[in-house]
Amino acid sequence: KNEVEQSPQNLTAQEGEFITINCSYSVGISALHWLQQHPGGGIVSLFMLSSGKKKHGRLIATINIQEKHSSLHITASHPRDSAVYICAVLYGGSQGNLIFGKGTKLSVKP
Amino acid sequence: ETGVTQTPRHLVMGMTNKKSLKCEQHLGHNAMYWYKQSAKKPLELMFVYNFKEQTENNSVPSRFSPECPNSSHLFLHLHTLQPEDSALYLCASSQTSGSHEQYFGPGTRLTVT
Numbered sequence: 001k002n003e004v005e006q007s008p009q010n011l012t013a014q015e016g017e018f019i020t021i022n023c024s025y026s027v028g029i030s031a032l033h034w035l036q037q038h039p040g041g042g043i044v045s046l047f048m049l050s051s052g053k054k055k056h057g058r059l060i061a062t063i064n065i066q067e068k069h070s071s072l073h074i075t076a077s078h079p080r081d082s083a084v085y086i087c088a089v090l091y092g093g094s095q096g097n098l099i100f101g102k103g104t105k106l107s108v109k110p
Numbered sequence: 111e112t113g114v115t116q117t118p119r120h121l122v123m124g125m126t127n128k129k130s131l132k133c134e135q136h137l138g139h140n141a142m143y144w145y146k147q148s149a150k151k152p153l154e155l156m157f158v159y160n161f162k163e164q165t166e167n168n169s170v171p172s173r174f175s176p177e178c179p180n181s182s183h184l185f186l187h188l189h190t191l192q193p194e195d196s197a198l199y200l201c202a203s204s205q206t207s208g209s210h211e212q213y214f215g216p217g218t219r220l221t222v223t
Contacts, residue, residue, distance in 0.1 A: 004152070033211070041147075041198050041217035044112065048211045086153070096208055097166060100153040 003027050006087050006101040013108050019074040021104045023087030026068065030096065034061050034072050035086040037103065043086070046072070077108045113137040116201050116215035123191065124223055131186040131218050133201030141207040142184040144176060147198040147217070159184060160207040191222045 005024045013019050023032070034046040047054050047061040049070075054061050058077075063070040074081055087101040114135045123129050135142065144156040158166035159178040173195075175187040184201055200217045204210040 035214075041200070041219065042112070043200065043202075043214035043217075045211050045213065088153070090208070092208075097155050097158065097168075098153075098212070102150070102152045 004087055004089055004099050004101040006085075006104050008104060009102065010105045011107070013077050013106070015078060015108055015110050017077050017108075019077050019081075019106065019108075021072045021085050021087075021106070023070045023072070023101055024068060025070075025087075025089045025099075027089065027091045027099070029065075029068075029089040029091050031090040032063055032070050033088040033090070033098065034070075035088060037084040037086060039083075046085075074106075079108045079110050082107050112213045112215065114201060114203055114213050114215035116199075116218050118218060119216060120219045120221075122221045122223060123188070125191060125193070127191075128187070128189040130188065131199055131201075131220075133184040133186075133215055135182055135201075135203040135213070135215075137203060137213060139203040139205055139213070140181050141204045141210070142178060142181070143202040143204075143207075143212065144184065144186050145200040145202065147200060149197075153200070156186075158207050165207060188220075191220075193222050196220055196222045 003026050007022045031050045037043045058075045060073040084103040086103045088098040117132045141160045146154045155168050156170045157176045177185040198217045201215040202212040204212045
């Protein structure tokens with residue numbers, strides 16, 4: 001069983017819809033990352049958070065440390081948001097390493 | 111552009127070949143990472159270098175040999191690979207290892223024939 005579970009694995013939405021991607025983890029962590037991977041492979045870091053909520057443009061990330069759960073929300077989705085969204089948790093303290101989820105493939109249709 | 115470049119972007123090699131992947135970061139970071147991404151599997155950490163010293167080898171077979179000559183450059187030397195080593199190899203860097211945001215390169219798509 002992977003220590004980082006994402007749901008759903010695949011998600012198709014219509015342009016303009018509100019999207020939620022979930023991440024659950026089983027280990028004690030010091031931080032959680034949300035990453036975006038476009039076709040072709042390049043990965044961009046969207047958020048790194050250890051508590052509460054962060055917002056950047058149409059993206060919002062939340063984390064509940066007690067429940068070991070994080071969500072990534074996309075408001076007013078657009079076809080250019082189509083990508084794989086990856087959750088990764090940092091374990092092992094400040095010098096620890098990342099464990100990755102398998103990713104959620106999002107396709108936004110015009 | 112994330113400030114991390116990788117060459118080549120695509121590589122096809124036979125099982126008896128020797129090749130090297132190169133990663134360079136222009137961010138002034140002190141930690142660099144190699145990751146492997148196979149189809150339908152999560153990203154797997156391979157190696158971590160912090161201030162040019164290897165701090166993590168995640169049980170990687172010896173046919174993969176990393177080299178970090180300075181904080182800006184990281185190599186992955188490949189020899190006698192197997193077809194199951196075909197994957198996307200991603201390099202990343204961060205300020206130091208651990209709790210800092212990582213910046214990823216575009217990856218090298220490796221096919222072993």
